[in-house]
Amino acid sequence: MKSIIIYYSNSGTTKKLAERIQNVFGGDLVVVEPYGVYFHALKRVSEERKNQIIAAYTMPSVDLNEIDVVFVGFPLWYSEAPEFLMDCLKRYDFMGKKIIPFSTSGASHIKNSLKSLQSSVGDSEIICPLNQGLILKDNFDKWVDNVKGIMSVIATNK
Ligand SMILES: Cc1cc2nc3c(=O)[nH]c(=O)nc-3n(C[C@H](O)[C@H](O)[C@H](O)COP(=O)(O)O)c2cc1C
Numbered sequence: 159m160k161s162i163i164i165y166y167s168n169s170g171t172t173k174k175l176a177e178r179i180q181n182v183f184g185g186d187l188v189v190v191e192p193y194g195v196y197f198h199a200l201k202r203v204s205e206e207r208k209n210q211i212i213a214a215y216t217m218p219s220v221d222l223n224e225i226d227v228v229f230v231g232f233p234l235w236y237s238e239a240p241e242f243l244m245d246c247l248k249r250y251d252f253m254g255k256k257i258i259p260f261s262t263s264g265a266s267h268i269k270n271s272l273k274s275l276q277s278s279v280g281d282s283e284i285i286c287p288l289n290q291g292l293i294l295k296d297n298f299d300k301w302v303d304n305v306k307g308i309m310s311v312i313a314t315n316k
Pocket residue numbers: 166167168169170171172173199200201203204232233234235236237238262263264265266267291
């Protein structure tokens with residue numbers, strides 16, 4: 159049973175969560191970086207959304223052979239995942255893999271972002287989304303137990 163963690167973090171919160179997940183489940187951490195900084199992020203993101211611009215980004219080369227579970231992490235930006243990250247995901251072949259999304263936020267919930275995530279990962283099944291917002295925070299330990307249970311089923315069925 160192998161997993162990998164693909165994520166983006168602008169100000170470090172999602173990075174910390176990605177590392178916490180790595181501590182539990184192992185797997186490589188893969189960062190997708192946009193070109194340029196999101197320093198005035200509120201302004202840049204709203205301008206990009208308004209003009210339907212997808213920021214250019216570097217696409218990491220990732221060996222997905224033997225990977226069963228792909229964790230995908232992002233901050234919620236106006237309730238959605240960053241477009242460039244969703245665009246990047248479309249370029250990988252996740253067929254047959256389980257996708258486990260995790261997000262950080264102020265008050266928004268990850269469920270708002272799952273539709274665009276689904277359209278980026280094709281027919282792959284999205285399971286066990288984890289929201290770690292300042293206000294809406296899922297129980298991390300319970301989530302870990304759920305994910306471990308699913309991973310052991312995947313391992314048994316291999
Ligand atoms: C452009 C922008 C838009 C945001 N929109 C939301 C939002 O709609 N809802 C929310 O709860 N938090 C929102 N936030 C807060 C971030 O989701 C939150 O600070 C997140 O943890 C940042 O993660 P990071 O440090 O990994 O970049 C927004 C932040 C930025 C920069």
